[in-house]
Amino acid sequence: MNAVLIALLVLPLLGAALMLAPIGDKRALRLGTTVTGGTLLLAVALAAGFDHGEPGRMQAVTDVSWIPALDVRLHLGVDGISLPLLVLTALLTFLCAVYSVKKLPEGPGGRAFTGLLLLLETGMLATFAVLDLVLFFLAFEIVLIPMYFLISRWGSGKKVAAANRFILYTLLGSAVMLLGFLLIGVQAGTFDMVKLADAHGAGLSHTTQLIAALAILVGLAVKAPAWPLHSWLPDAHTAAPTAGSVLLAGVMLKMGTYGLVRVLLPIVPDGTATYAPYLGAFAAVGIVYGSLACLALARTGAGGDLKRLIAYSSVGHMGFVLLGIASLTPTGVNGALFANIAHGLITGLLFFVVGAVKDRYGTADLDTLAGATGAALYGRAPRIGALLAFAAVASLGLPGLAGFWGELLAMYGAFDPAAGLSRPAFVTYLVLAGLGTLLTAAYLLVVVRRVCMGDPKQPAPVAELPDLRGYEAASWTPLAALTLVAGLWPALLLALSDPAVKHLLGSG
C-alpha cells in the first residue's frame, strides 16, 4: 500500500522530468494524458486498498528520516480526510489533461504545458499525502511555480499582472505560515504532524499557540481564500486558462482548508479556539460578500465576466467551508470537508463549461453573450446549456446534488458550535450564511436565465455554435456523475471523514 502512495507522488514527477526531453508537442500532450491516467489508476487503487473499516487511522504510511539535523522526516500517509482529496486531485488533473489534448490554450506549446501540469499535480498530491510540517510547506510552495506560469503564459487578458498578484499573495501568506510551523517545531521539538496532532497542543504554551495559530491561519486563509484576503482570486481565475482555473478552484483552494483541518485544529487547539469566532465572522462575511459580488456581476449592463463571477462564487462557497471549520464540531468539520469535495467537483465542471463557452464566443463577458434576450444555449447548444444549468443548480445547493450536504452540515455545525464558543455569535453567522444561500440561488438563476435561455433567433456574436464535442463530454461527464453520486449517497464520503475528524478533534 505504501508503495502505491509513493508511486502516486513519483509518477507525475517523473512525467514532468520527462518533458525536459525533446519530444513533440502532440506526443507530449498524449504522454501527459497517459501519466495522469496512470496516476488516477494509482489513486483508485489506493482507495480500493484503503481499509474502510478504520478511516481514522493513518494508512499506507512511510516514515523515513530525511534531514536528521532538523528532524525532518519523509512521512507520508492517508486517512479518511486526505483520501477523497487525493482521488479528486488525480481525477481533475486527468480530466484537464484529456481536455487539453484537444483544446490547448494559446501559449508556448504543449510540452511545457504538460510538464507544468504534471509538476502541479505532484505538488497538489504531495500536499495531501505528507505528514510533516516542513514537507507540507514544501508541497504547498511547489504548486505555485507551475500555476504562476500556467496563468502568465497560457492565460488571457491581464495575465502577467494576475499571475504576479497570485504569487505575491500566496508567497507572503505561506512565508507567514512557515514562521508558524517553525515556531511549533522549535517549541515542540518535532515537525511530525501525527505526533503533534496526538499531543493536542500539549508542550506548546498558550502564547506559542496563539502566535503560531495566527500565522498559520493567515497563511492558509490566503490560499482558501477567506475574505478579506481573497482579492487575488478573481483576477487569477479570469486570466487563467481553463485547465488552470479548474485546478485552481478544484484543488488548490482545498489545500488551504485541508491545512486548517489537518494542521490548525489538532496541533494548536487552544489558539484555534481563540480565533474560531473571528474565522466564523470572516467566513459569514465572505459568504454574503461573494454572493453580492456575483449578483452585481450578473446584472444586465454590469459587464461581468462569467469566469470572474464563478471565482467570486468560490469565495462564497469556501466561506461555508470555513464556517464549518470554525464551528470546531465534528458535524461542522465533516460538512466542511464534504463541501470541499463538492465544490471541487461542481466548480471544476462550471469552469470547464464556461471555458468552453468562452472558447466558442471568444469572450466570457456576460452582456456580450446574452445580447438583448439571452444567449439561448438551450436552443443553440442544448447539451452545453443543460450541463451549465445542471452545474449551476448543483452549485446553489439543490438537495440531491453534491452542493447540498456540505453546506447544510456546515450550517448545522454553526447552529450548535463547540463548547466554549459563543452560540449567539455563531447563530448570527448561520443567519448570514442562510441569507447567502438565497443570494447564491438568485445570482445562479440569473446566470442560467441570461446564458441558457433567450431567443435563439436573435443576432448572436458567433454564427456557428457547435454543441458538446466528444472530448468535452469525456472530460465533463465524470464530474457531473460524481456530483450526482455524492448528492444521493453522501455517506460514501462522510463515513470516510467522520472517524478521522473525530480523531483529529480529540473526541473519538
Added chain:
Amino acid sequence: MTTTHDLGQPVMTSLAVADPGGLIQSVDWVAVAPPLIAALAALAVLVADLFLPEARKRLLGWLSAAGLLAALAMLLPLLGGTRSTFCFTSGGCSYTADHFALAFQLLALGGALLTVLLSLHTVDAEKLPGGEYWFLLLSSACGAALLPAARDLATLVIALEVATLPAFALVALRRDGRGAESALKFFLSSVTATAVMLLGVSFVYAAAGTIQLQGIAEGLAHAPAQLKPLAEAGAVLTLVGFAFKTAAVPFHFWVPDTYVGAPLPVAGYLSVVGKAAGLSGLALVTTVAFRPYGHTWGLVLAVLAALTMTVGNAAALRQRAGTPHGAVRLLAWSSVGQAGYLLVPLAAAGYAGSADPLGATVAYALIYGLVNLGAFGVVALVGGSGRLEEFRGLASRNRWAAFALAFFLLCLAGLPPGVVGLFGKVVVFRAAVDAGLGWLAVVMAVNVVIALAYYLKWTALLFAPAAGPAAAPRRAPAPLSAALGLAACGAVVLSVAPQLVLQVVSGSLF
C-alpha cells in the same frame, strides 16, 4: 622557541641540549597539506609561466585546477579527527585542522576551484595575463584556506592578508579605467581595515599577554581592571577589521563598485571566498578569543547582522532592469544581504555562550558559496553589458542556463525547489530563536520576504517572452559549462539530500 636556560651551567653545555630532537618542531604535514598544496601550486604556476610559450598558457589554468583539486583531496585524510601542529611547548597550537577549519577550507578551495573553471574562458576572452592571474588566485585561496585553521592572532592576520592582497591585484587585472578604480577603492578600504584591526590586535595582546586565541580568552577573563578598557577597545577594533572583510554594513560601500569593476569570476570569488575568509576569522576571534565578552559582541553582531541584511536587500530591491551591470550590482547587494544572515548565528553564539550555533553559519556559508558562484557563472555566460534586461527570455535562447540560474536564485531566495537554500535559512533562523534573539529572527524573516521580490523578479524575467527576435544561441565554452553543471548538480544533490551539508549543524566544530 623557548629553551630552558640553566644559569649554573657553562655556556658550551647550554647549547648542547640533552634531547636535540625536542627542539626541532615536528610538523604534521598532512594537517597543513591543503593550504600548502595551494601555495605550491601557485609557485609552480608562476615558474611555469616563465617557460611556457604563449600558445600554451592555457595549460596554466588547468594546472591551477589540478592543484586545487589535489588540495581538496588532502582534506579527506583529515576527516578522522582534530589534528594540530606548530604547537608551543607551553601548550596551544597555531594551526588546528578541526571540523570548523575543514568546512571553511572546503569552501575556500572548492570556491577557488569553481572560480578557476569559470575563469578559464574569461582569461582568454578578456586577454588577462594568465600567469599572474592564476598565481594571484591560488595565493589568495591559500590564504583563505589557512585562515580558518589559524589559532593565534599573528597567523590569523597574516592569513587574512595573504587572502586579500592578491585580490586587489586580481580586481585590477582588467585593464580598463573601471578595473583600476575598483581596485583602488577596494585597496584603500581594505588597508584601512587592516590597520584598524592591527591596532586592535596590539591592544588585545597588551591586555591579555598572549596572541594565542585560547590564551586570550583566559587572559581577558583574568585581566586586571585597569586594562579592561584597553582590552574592550582592542576587541571592538578587531571586530571592525573583520566586519570590513565580510562587507557588513556600514563597512560595505566598496562592494558594488568593486564587483562591477572586477572580472566576473573574481567578483564571484570575492563574494564567496573573500567573504568566507573574513567570516571564519570573525568566528574564531569572537567565539574563541573574546568569549568572556560574549554578550557585548553578541549584541554588536546582532545589530550588524540586522543592518547588513536590511541595507543589502533594500539596495538590491532598488536595482532597475535597465542599469548597466545591473545583474552584478544586484548580486553584489544580495551578497551584502546574505552576509547579514551569515552573521546571525555568530551573534547567537555570543548570547548562547558556546560555539554551537556556529554550525548554522558554516552550513549556510557552504550553501551560499555554491549557489552564488553558480549565479555569477551564469551571468558570465550570458555576458553582454550585464543589464538585467538582457536576461529577458533567456529560457528560449539557452534553456539550461536559464534553468540553472533560476535554480540558483531560488536557492538564494530560499524558495522551493531551492530546498537547500530554504533549510539553510531555517537553521540560521533556529539558531537565532534558540539563543533568545526573537527580534533578530523577525528582522530576518522580513528580509527573506523582501529578498523574494527581487530574486523572483529576476527569475520571472528569465522565462518572460523574449522582447526582440531571438539571437542565435552562442555555444557556451566547455569549462564554463562544466563549472555551471558542477554547481547546479551540487545544488540539486544538496536539495534532495540536505543532510549532507546540514550535518555540520548538529556535529561538533572545534
